[in-house]
Amino acid sequence: MPIAKVLSIGDELLIGQITNSNSAYIGSVLREIGIPVTRMVCVGDVEEDILNEFEDSIKNFDITIITGGLGPTHDDLTKPLLVKFYNDRLILNEDVLAQVESLFAKRQIPMPEINKHQAEVPSKCKVIPNKNGTAPGMWFEEHGKIVISLPGVPYEMKEMMSEIVIPMLKRKFNDKGLQFFRSKTLVTTGISESALYELIGDKSSLLKGGKLAYLPDATGVRLRIDVSGSDETLLERNLNILTENLKSELGIYYVGEDVRNEVVIGNLLRSLGKTISVAESCTGGMISEKIVSVAGSSDYYLGGVCAYSNESKVKILGVNEETIKSFGAVSEQTAKEMAIGCLKKFGTDFAISTTGIAGPTGGSDEKPIGLVWIGFVSEYDSFTKKFIFGNNRQRVIERATQNALNILRLKLLKNSPKN
Numbered sequence: 001m002p003i004a005k006v007l008s009i010g011d012e013l014l015i016g017q018i019t020n021s022n023s024a025y026i027g028s029v030l031r032e033i034g035i036p037v038t039r040m041v042c043v044g045d046v047e048e049d050i051l052n053e054f055e056d057s058i059k060n061f062d063i064t065i066i067t068g069g070l071g072p073t074h075d076d077l078t079k080p081l082l083v084k085f086y087n088d089r090l091i092l093n094e095d096v097l098a099q100v101e102s103l104f105a106k107r108q109i110p111m112p113e114i115n116k117h118q119a120e121v122p123s124k125c126k127v128i129p130n131k132n133g134t135a136p137g138m139w140f141e142e143h144g145k146i147v148i149s150l151p152g153v154p155y156e157m158k159e160m161m162s163e164i165v166i167p168m169l170k171r172k173f174n175d176k177g178l179q180f181f182r183s184k185t186l187v188t189t190g191i192s193e194s195a196l197y198e199l200i201g202d203k204s205s206l207l208k209g210g211k212l213a214y215l216p217d218a219t220g221v222r223l224r225i226d227v228s229g230s231d232e233t234l235l236e237r238n239l240n241i242l243t244e245n246l247k248s249e250l251g252i253y254y255v256g257e258d259v260r261n262e263v264v265i266g267n268l269l270r271s272l273g274k275t276i277s278v279a280e281s282c283t284g285g286m287i288s289e290k291i292v293s294v295a296g297s298s299d300y301y302l303g304g305v306c307a308y309s310n311e312s313k314v315k316i317l318g319v320n321e322e323t324i325k326s327f328g329a330v331s332e333q334t335a336k337e338m339a340i341g342c343l344k345k346f347g348t349d350f351a352i353s354t355t356g357i358a359g360p361t362g363g364s365d366e367k368p369i370g371l372v373w374i375g376f377v378s379e380y381d382s383f384t385k386k387f388i389f390g391n392n393r394q395r396v397i398e399r400a401t402q403n404a405l406n407i408l409r410l411k412l413l414k415n416s417p418k419n
Contacts, residue, residue: 002062002173004035007053008042009068009078010152022067022157029161033170034178034228035063045075054085058145063169068152070135072114078149079138083122086140090120093127093136100134128164132156139168146172181228182239186246187255189220190406196221200249210242218398219261252410261405262290268412269300274349276408278304279317279342281329282356282372286401302346307338313355317341330355330367332384335375343377350378352408356387358396372400376407383411 006026012018020042027037039061043049050069057064069078083090097119104111118134121127128137128148133156140147148165150157170178188196193216200212207225215222225242229235247254256264269276278288278301288304291297305316310329313319318341319334327333338353356372363369370389376382387403389396 001178002035004030004037004063004065005057005061006037006040007057007064007066008040008152009045009050009066010042011044011075013042013068014044021154022152025154025158026065026067026161029166030063030065030169031181033166033173034180035169035173045069045077047077047081050077050081051085054081054147057147058143062144063146064148065165066147066149067157070118070137070149070151072112072118072134079122082125082138082140082147082149086122086124086142088122088124091123093119093121096121096127096129096136099129099131099136103134128160130156130160132159137165139165179228179230180232180235181226182232182235183224183226184239184243185215185258186223186225186243186250187220187257187259187261188223188250188253189255189261189402190410191221191253192216193221196223196253199253200246207242207246209238212246218395219402220255222258252413255409260290260294261402261409262294265291265405265409265412266294266297266300268409268416269350270296272349272412272415274412274415275300275302275346277302277342277346277348277351279338279351279353279375280304280306281308281313281338281354282358283354283397283401283404284308286397287352287354287404290401290405302348305342305345313338317345328367330357330371330373332373332375332386335373335384336377336382339375339377339382350376350408350411352376352404354400354404356389356396356400358393358400359391360393363391370396372396372403374400374404374407376411378411378415381411383407 006023008020008023013020023040030037041053043053066078069076100115100119101111115134121136121138125138125140128139130136133151133153135151137160138149150160193214211226213224215224227235227239255261280287285306291301307313307317310324314321317338319337323333323337335353335355339351343351353375354372357363357367357369359369369391372387372389373384375384389399
């Protein structure tokens with residue numbers, strides 16, 4: 001089985017100016033075709049460091065995929081150092097030049113002379129066309145070792161990987177008995193990792209032939225199902241069967257396949273022909289932000305109010321002053337009145353509200369930091385729920401947002417014709 005290394009080049013990666021998402025993507029797509037990545041390395045724009053990594057690649061790996069350093073400026077070192085490493089020379093590639101000129105023509109801007117140099121490629125490499133940018137990729141192959149250099153711009157690199165590099169690697173290693181890998185990610189919310197494990201952890205028969213990984217984050221727990229085998233068609237079929245088996249056990253906690261809660265909420269609202277409005281205090285607009293991040297949300301989201309002060313709760317949402325005096329701004333009663341006021345103000349079918357103490361100050365024995373009340377109302381239903389989310393301000397806001405969205409999702413599911 002061939003093994004691979006991913007080499008990312010650029011000072012901007014080492015100083016944290018840019019997140020290195022390229023390596024994760026490359027590792028994922030290589031794994032799918034049965035080529036494991038056993039090392040990922042990031043180096044800066046230092047000639048000695050880069051050449052040392054090239055040497056390591058040839059000695060220890062069958063395949064190395066390099067990203068970055070293919071721009072036209074003096075600090076883009078990858079191409080000249082590959083020329084040096086392979087004792088090669090640059091030649092003008094007319095096809096690449098035509099593509100670069102065409103790109104500038106489409107943008108209706110003159111092409112700088114410096115970009116012409118990007119059409120110069122090492123004579124020993126196969127050119128990997130880049131239809132989205134000016135830097136072509138390069139494929140070197142000597143003594144059974146493959147070195148592939150791609151641009152660092154993620155969308156350029158991804159298309160070159162999926163359309164050219166991956167098919168070439170599959171053809172190259174087709175007779176090596178590659179084990180293909182496939183995975184699906186099921187998103188859950190409203191249940192902790194430990195509770196989820198108790199729900200499904202001992203039902204190994206559900207996942208016979210597959211592996212299950214638990215991946216908790218701020219929004220819930222993602223479940224990744226992994227399968228492997230030499231027959232891609234059979235692999236897909238087995239993965240689908242295992243996925244359906246697992247989904248049947250998750251019940252109301254299941255959100256969807258690799259999908260965000262707010263996308264599911266949008267689909268439900270659209271299918272019901274209903275509308276939503278949001279009244280937020282402690283979440284500061286994050287619920288609305290999540291909802292409107294979905295394209296087409298104007299079909300069902302009519303508006304929101306960020307009523308942070310008591311005065312705004314009273315004046316904008318119509319919360320009764322006596323309610324706040326008697327029960328406090330962070331209370332079941334205030335959460336309910338906020339949602340009712342929001343529903344009336346926007347004339348929506350549903351409204352959701354949040355009020356809480358995000359911290360790090362403002363708590364008491366009776367109402368500790370992390371206390372949040374979430375309210376939901378419709379014409380026929382009202383619901384409130386109390387949560388205590390700990391004392392980390394950002395985590396309180398994020399968890400309150402996610403739980404409010406989950407309450408909304410569950411209420412919409414009850415209204416769905418399928419239920």
